[in-house]
Each structure stands twice: as structure tokens, then as C-alpha cells.
Amino acid sequence: MSTLQSENFTFSQIIxxxxxxxxxxxxxxxxxxxxxxxxxxxxxEEGIPYSQMLNIAGSRYKIKSNTIRFKQKWSEEEKYPSFITLYSFCYQLIKKYNAQHDIETWKAYKDLGSIVMRLVKKHFNLDLSFEECECIMSKIALSKTSMMSEKEIQAIRIPNIDVDFAYLFKQYEKEKERLKIYDFEDLLVHAFQLLSTTSLASLCSNIQYIHVDDAQELPFLAHLILHRLVNNEKQLHLFYDEHQQLSLRHAADLQPLQALESTYASVERFELKTNYRNAPAILSLAESFYFHKDMEETQEIEKDVCFYKGFQTETELYAYAEEKAKASQGKCLFLARNKEMLLPLMDLFVKNEINFQCPSIKYFFKYSFITDMMHFFDLLTDPRNLLAFEAISSKLNIKCSEKTYQSIAEQLSQNDDFDVYQAIMNANVKAEIKNGIRKYIENFRMIQNASSLAMFQFVLQKLEYRRFLIQENISLSHPAMVAFQALCERYTDPKDVTTCLRTLASATYPDTARIILDSIDTCEIEECSEVYVMDMQQSLFPLTEEDxxxxxxxxxxxxxxDHLEFLFAKRVGNTRLRPSSFLLELFKKPEKENVAPQNVERQAPALPRRGRKIMHESLGEGTILKLDNHLATIRFANHNERTLNLTFCLNNGLAKLL
Ligand SMILES: Nc1ncnc2c1ncn2[C@@H]1O[C@H](COP(=O)(O)OP(=O)(O)OP(=O)(O)O)[C@@H](O)[C@H]1O
Structure with missing residues (x-):
């Protein structure tokens, strides 16, 4: 039995x-x-204890926001419900079963991309880009969550990446077993096996009501798990929006939601149609953009509610953002295209003592190559900095014992005019170490007063840090590397780069701050009274596939x-920037009206034709085989074919046309 209600129903009918x-x-x-x-x-309120409810939320962020929202709404209550992701729930089941049977429980990791990168390098001698790795991870997730047979897995091909997927898949599974770890899909697989073979009563007897928010993110296997849990006598509420399905990583599948009637005895469907959040002009603009609908007239009337603003330089743009942050009253959100692009704004806000929260930015400082770069900069700008030398000596292939460091430190303290390198030469250390240093010594000294970008290149090339990056499968187009280079461009003095990063790393970003900095990459953006979308330039938007x-x-x-603004800078450094085609579409500006074509040429030359040669920073010389909008398939040496966002590479100096 199935019914659909799309008009004239109340919330209480759903409830x-x-x-x-x-x-x-x-x-x-x-x-x-x-x-x-x-x-x-x-x-x-009906007397059902929270312990009988399983409240699934889409992510840890949603758990937090639902908990806060519930507490705000029913602040008088003594008890509050708990929320959990389906993956954590499955892990709990596995742990419970293992505890009952005295079995060791492995650790679970959401992101095992680094393992895939390593295996691809080992078995296929390929360096994967971040996007390519994501693509492989999503196929791995799909294989497991749609319970593919070996034959089906054999048939999987990864477009433009020359790997034998089935072989890689086996190696990946073996590697996890060797390390005794699970990925998130394993949690679903194991929980489903348990639910199929063990009595429900022994695992989760008391659950009677299941509520799933963001059900559009569930993969096929998650629906099978829910089906097992619901059994006959339980009830399941699924809340979803197919348009919010973004994360390919976990192989989300809408089909089971559309086919509930074939799985369950009785299904009632409701379609919520009233928007309670957005000012009419914002709603109208967003819907016309996404659904290609005609705009409502309110948009014309409420020009102060949503609009765009171009600035001559990035500095002016950031100054405007700062002014807006200071003037804002309610929750105010600044959105950058990706997390790394937030760094300049964070830098400005920290300097101006504007409190803000910035979900998950600290990850930036956890990349070892960022900390390595900072240590290199420390040493090169202050050649007496022995601690910095100690931190990166292994990257220079120099192995010193504790005693050696003591001897170098003594030389430094006795001779104020010695740098670390001279101290090594005079210290009582092995000839091998002295020879290691001799190789670099003059270069070290010459670079001391160079600009940040020159120093960055020096570390990569002359100090051969590039080789280390390649070993670790880290490409120069890694977003954190791009951000580091952007900061080098911003601060010509290398000391300013490290000071800026250290300040940002040590600053506190209180969860309660009214001002939020986030990136459009995250699907988990909080609703806010004012939203400012930055980086509305063509080189960043669209950055990947247009849809x-x-x-x-x-x-x-x-x-x-209540308020929505799109911001873009017309110039960064010497480069003119083109406004995003999305922006032009949103505000119905013909492209020519906005920017003089001769200006555009300098920043974003018309895309080259097939057959044109390019030089890529990390991949070397290549020939363009295919071009689809910004995405180019390029053949590099050894017939190694890669798909790259050519516009992004050209605009960010990662590649040049030959
Ligand atoms: N009946 C109502 N009257 C007034 N405001 C409401 C009502 N229902 C919800 N709201 C408000 O509308 C906003 C959007 O609601 P909610 O977050 O539940 O929507 P949603 O469908 O879950 O959105 P999303 O899919 O973006 O998470 C919230 O600020 C909420 O407090």
C-alpha cells in the first residue's frame, strides 16, 4: 500500500x-x-523512551547541529535523544558482537585514499591526482555497497586511468586486512552480515522507531541494513532531498528510496513544498539558477537582498568582507570555493581580531609537507636555527645522532658568526654528514634573502624536496600546496609566510562564533542570516564538472x-580574472558586457586545440588529446594519460602552453 501527499497535509500527519x-x-x-x-x-511525549529510537543523521556535523537544535527547541526537557551516523551505528553492532564473542575489533577509517594512492604507485607506477583517487575510492565503495560479484568488479573501468581495477581492489582489501583496519563500507558489509546471521534481539533488541535524516546519502547496502532492522513491527521515517546528493565517495543510491513500495508492506509518502528559510528573492534566484526556472518578480524588487559585487583587487574584496563581518548582526557566513582559499580571509580576520569559526581548517596544518616547508623556510631565513635543521635533516638525507646535534649546538653557541652549515663543518661530526652539507652549502646561503616563491622553488628543486613529494604521491596541485604557493605570492618575505601560518594554526576558532568561514566543497553548510560567496571567478567556478x-x-x-552576495576580484597580482559564467548567468549579464575581451585573454586564454603541447609542473611535457570544456585529456611521457582541469592548471601556473 502506498500514498503520496503533496498538498494540504500537516506536519502532525507525518509525525x-x-x-x-x-x-x-x-x-x-x-x-x-x-x-x-x-x-x-x-x-x-507519548511516553516512548529515547532508547527505543534510532536517530540516524548524515554526518558528525549533522549530529552536532541536530543536538543543538533539539536542545534549543525543547530546552526544558530533562532528557535528550542521541543521534548517530549509520556507519557509527554499524560499528557499534560489530563491537558489541565482537565483545560477546571475544573477537578483536579493528579500527575504522573514513578516508583511506592514501592507501589507494600508494598501491597504485606500487602496482601501476602511477601518481594519482586527488580527483583520480576520489574516483577510484567511489568505485571501491560502489563495488562493496552494491554487493557486486567478482565478474561485475572485473568489468569496472576507471576512465582515463590505466589501472586494472579488479586487481587494485583485491590489493586494497588485502592491505586493509594486513593493517587490521576497516574502511566505512566494511562497516556496512559486516553489520549486514551480522544482521543476516545473528538474532536481532542479541544486537539491538530495543529499537522500535528509526528516523533517517539525509537519506539521499544512503548507499544500497544501507537500505538493506535498514530493512533488516525494521523487520515487521518497527517503523521507519526517511527524510531526503535528491538534489542534495553530492558525495559520490560513499556510493549514495537513490533507487531504493524510489522503490520503497516494492520492499515494505505499507509506505506513506509526503512532499514538503513550503520553503521556510529563504527570503523570496534568494529562493527565486537559487531556483531559477538550479532548475532553470523563470525568475519571480520579487528578485527585481529586492535588489538589496541578493546581488554581486566586483572589486579591482583581492585586497579590496577582503577589506569589504571584513567590513561586512564587522557590521553583521546575525549569523554571517563567508564561503570560499575550497578550504584552502579560506586562508587569506582567515589571516585577515585573525589580524583584525574578528572571532570566527572555521570547521575543519586545522587539517591544513597536519599535512607533513606543509610543516616541512615551514621548517625549510625557518632554516633558510635563519641559518642559525638548529631546531629547524633538525626537523628537516632527514629530508636532506642527513642522519645525525643526538651527540652530533650537541656538537653542532656547541659550535653555534661559541661562534656568533657561524651558521648551522659552518657549525657542522667545524663540529666533530662524521665526514658523511659534512659531505651531505657541502653539496648544498652555497645554495643555502644564496637563497637566504630571496622571495617566498623563489625559496619555495629552491626547496623543491635544489634541495630535491620534490623527489620526496613524488615518493609520497603528493602533487604540486594538491590544494594545500596551491594554498601555500598562494601565501608565498601574498607575502614576498618568507618569514611573513611562516608567521601567518603559525598564527592561523594557533588561533582558536570558537564553535559559538557568529561569523563562519567555510568552503563550498563541504556539503554541510550551516544556514545563516547573511551569506557571502567569494571567489566567483571563472578560474574557480566551475572548478570541476559543471552540474x-x-x-x-x-x-x-x-x-x-536574509541576505546573499556574490563577490569576485577582477585582478590578482598581475593577472586579470574573469567573472564566473555562473555569476553572469545568475544576474543575466551577457559575458561581453562585463569584461573587455582583451583583458580576459591574459588570464584565461581561449582553450587550446587538440594536439597542442603543454608543459606541466609535475607531469612534464604532454600533448592534448581531448578537450571537454575545461577538462583536457593529456598524454604525457610513457603514454601516461591524465585528465586535468586545464584552465585551473594554466591559471594557477601549474602548466603552460608550449
Ligand atoms: N513551520 C515552520 N515555521 C517557521 N519556520 C520553520 C518551520 N519549519 C522550519 N522552519 C525553519 O526553516 C528553516 C529550514 O528548516 P529545516 O532546516 O528543517 O529545513 P530542511 O528541509 O531540513 O533544510 P536542509 O535540507 O537545507 O537541511 C529553519 O530555520 C527552521 O527553523
Whole structure:
């Protein structure tokens, strides 16, 4: 039995639905989470303890925001429900079973991309880019969560990457077993096996009501798990929005949501249609952009609610952002295209003592190549800095014992005019170490007063750090590397680069701050009264496949309650920037009206034709085989074919046309 309600129903009908499965669909801002929380609270009011409810949230971020929202809404309650991701729930089941049977439980990791990169290098001698690795990871997830047979796995091909997927898949599984670790899909696989072979009563007897927010993110296997849990007598509420499905990584599958009627005895469907979040002009702009609908007239009237602004330079843009942050009253969100692009704004806000939260930015400082670079800069700008030398000596293939360092330190303290290199030459250390240093010594001294970018190149080339990066499968186009180079461009004095990074690393970003800095890359953007979308230039937007980028931008716009602005700089350094084609489309500006074509040429030359040769920073010389919008398939040496975002590479100096 199935019914669909799309008009004239109340929230309470959803909340009180007695169907075995209740599927609630609605676009962003149409109160899905609101109803999800109300349903949980209503059951509690009926006397059902929270322990009988399994409340699945899409991510750790959603767990946090749902908990806060619930507590704000029903602040008088003594008890509150808990929320959990499906992966954590599965892990709990596995742990429980293992504890009952005295079996060791392996650790679980969400991101094992580094293992895939390593295996591809080892078995196929290929350096994967971040995007290529993502693509392989998503195929691995799909193989497992759609329970593919060996034959089906054999048939999987990875476009433009010359790897035998089935072989790689086997090696990946073996490697995890060797390391005794799970990836997230393993959690689903094992939990499903347990639920198929063990009595439900021994694993999770008391769950009667299951609520799943963001159900569009569930892979096929997750639906099988839910089906096992629901059994006969339990109830399942699924809240979803197909337009919010972004993360390919976990092989999300909409099909089971569309086919609930073939799986469950009774299904009731509701479609939430009222948007409660956005000012009409914002909603109209976002929908016209994403659904290619005609714009409502309100947009014309409310020009002060959403608009775009171009600035001559990035500095002016950031100064404007600062002014807006200071003047804002409610929650105010600044969105960069990707996390790394947030660094310049963070830098400015920290300097101006503007409190802000910045979810997950600290990861930047965890990259060992960033800390290595900082140590190199420390040593090269201050050649008496023995600690910095100690930190990077292994990258220079110099192995010193504790005693050796003591001897060098003594030389330094006795001779104020010695640098570390001279101290090594005079210290009582092995000839091998002295020879290691002799190789670099003059270069070290020459670079001391160079600019940040020159120093960066020096470390890569003359100090051969590049070789280390290649060993570790880190490409120069890694976003954190690009951000580091951007800072080198911003601060010509290398000391300023390291000071800026250290300040950002040690600053605190309170969870409660009203101002939020985030990136459009994350699908988990908080709703805010004011939203400022930065980086609206063509070189950054669209950055990858157009439909995905359109969705990202639409979802970002849908988080703006009262005010939405798009910002872009017309120039960065000596480079003229072209406004994003999305921006032109949003505000219906013909491209020519905005920018003089001769200016555009300098920053984004018309894309080259097939057959043209390019020189890529890390991949060397290559020939363009195919061009699809910005994506180019390029053949490099040894018939190594790669797909690159050519515009991005050209604009960011990662490649040049020959
Ligand atoms: N009945 C209502 N009356 C007024 N405001 C409401 C109502 N229901 C929800 N809201 C408000 O509308 C906003 C959007 O609601 P909610 O977050 O539940 O939507 P959603 O569909 O879950 O959105 P998203 O998919 O983007 O997460 C919230 O600020 C919420 O407090």
C-alpha cells in the first residue's frame, strides 16, 4: 500500500503516520529536519523512551547541529535523544558482537585514499591526482555497497586511468586486512552480515522507531541494513532531498528510496513544498539558477537582498568582507570555493581580531609537507636555527645522532658568526654528514634573502624536496600546496609566510562564533542570516564538472536566509580574472558586457586545440588529446594519460602552453 501527499497535509500527519515506512521528500529549507526533530519529540511525549529510537543523521556535523537544535527547541526537557551516523551505528553492532564473542575489533577509517594512492604507485607506477583517487575510492565503495560479484568488479573501468581495477581492489582489501583496519563500507558489509546471521534481539533488541535524516546519502547496502532492522513491527521515517546528493565517495543510491513500495508492506509518502528559510528573492534566484526556472518578480524588487559585487583587487574584496563581518548582526557566513582559499580571509580576520569559526581548517596544518616547508623556510631565513635543521635533516638525507646535534649546538653557541652549515663543518661530526652539507652549502646561503616563491622553488628543486613529494604521491596541485604557493605570492618575505601560518594554526576558532568561514566543497553548510560567496571567478567556478558545481552553488545559496552576495576580484597580482559564467548567468549579464575581451585573454586564454603541447609542473611535457570544456585529456611521457582541469592548471601556473 502506498500514498503520496503533496498538498494540504500537516506536519502532525507525518509525525503520527502509522505506515511501516514514511518517506518525506522536500527541497532545502522545507522543514525536513524540523519535522524529523518534531517526530522524535512527539514520540517521547507519548511516553516512548529515547532508547527505543534510532536517530540516524548524515554526518558528525549533522549530529552536532541536530543536538543543538533539539536542545534549543525543547530546552526544558530533562532528557535528550542521541543521534548517530549509520556507519557509527554499524560499528557499534560489530563491537558489541565482537565483545560477546571475544573477537578483536579493528579500527575504522573514513578516508583511506592514501592507501589507494600508494598501491597504485606500487602496482601501476602511477601518481594519482586527488580527483583520480576520489574516483577510484567511489568505485571501491560502489563495488562493496552494491554487493557486486567478482565478474561485475572485473568489468569496472576507471576512465582515463590505466589501472586494472579488479586487481587494485583485491590489493586494497588485502592491505586493509594486513593493517587490521576497516574502511566505512566494511562497516556496512559486516553489520549486514551480522544482521543476516545473528538474532536481532542479541544486537539491538530495543529499537522500535528509526528516523533517517539525509537519506539521499544512503548507499544500497544501507537500505538493506535498514530493512533488516525494521523487520515487521518497527517503523521507519526517511527524510531526503535528491538534489542534495553530492558525495559520490560513499556510493549514495537513490533507487531504493524510489522503490520503497516494492520492499515494505505499507509506505506513506509526503512532499514538503513550503520553503521556510529563504527570503523570496534568494529562493527565486537559487531556483531559477538550479532548475532553470523563470525568475519571480520579487528578485527585481529586492535588489538589496541578493546581488554581486566586483572589486579591482583581492585586497579590496577582503577589506569589504571584513567590513561586512564587522557590521553583521546575525549569523554571517563567508564561503570560499575550497578550504584552502579560506586562508587569506582567515589571516585577515585573525589580524583584525574578528572571532570566527572555521570547521575543519586545522587539517591544513597536519599535512607533513606543509610543516616541512615551514621548517625549510625557518632554516633558510635563519641559518642559525638548529631546531629547524633538525626537523628537516632527514629530508636532506642527513642522519645525525643526538651527540652530533650537541656538537653542532656547541659550535653555534661559541661562534656568533657561524651558521648551522659552518657549525657542522667545524663540529666533530662524521665526514658523511659534512659531505651531505657541502653539496648544498652555497645554495643555502644564496637563497637566504630571496622571495617566498623563489625559496619555495629552491626547496623543491635544489634541495630535491620534490623527489620526496613524488615518493609520497603528493602533487604540486594538491590544494594545500596551491594554498601555500598562494601565501608565498601574498607575502614576498618568507618569514611573513611562516608567521601567518603559525598564527592561523594557533588561533582558536570558537564553535559559538557568529561569523563562519567555510568552503563550498563541504556539503554541510550551516544556514545563516547573511551569506557571502567569494571567489566567483571563472578560474574557480566551475572548478570541476559543471552540474556538480551548479548543485554546490545552489545548495550554498539555499543556506542564506536574509541576505546573499556574490563577490569576485577582477585582478590578482598581475593577472586579470574573469567573472564566473555562473555569476553572469545568475544576474543575466551577457559575458561581453562585463569584461573587455582583451583583458580576459591574459588570464584565461581561449582553450587550446587538440594536439597542442603543454608543459606541466609535475607531469612534464604532454600533448592534448581531448578537450571537454575545461577538462583536457593529456598524454604525457610513457603514454601516461591524465585528465586535468586545464584552465585551473594554466591559471594557477601549474602548466603552460608550449
Ligand atoms: N513551520 C515552520 N515555521 C517557521 N519556520 C520553520 C518551520 N519549519 C522550519 N522552519 C525553519 O526553516 C528553516 C529550514 O528548516 P529545516 O532546516 O528543517 O529545513 P530542511 O528541509 O531540513 O533544510 P536542509 O535540507 O537545507 O537541511 C529553519 O530555520 C527552521 O527553523
Amino acid at each position: 503520527k503516520s502509522k505506515a511501516q515506512v514514511c518517506a518525506i521528500e522536500g527541497l532545502s529549507g522545507c522543514a525536513k529536519t524540523e519535522v524529523y526533530l518534531q517526530r522524535i519529540h512527539a514520540l517521547y 556538480t558545481e551548479r548543485k554546490r552553488l545552489y545548495l550554498a545559496m539555499m543556506k542564506a536566509q
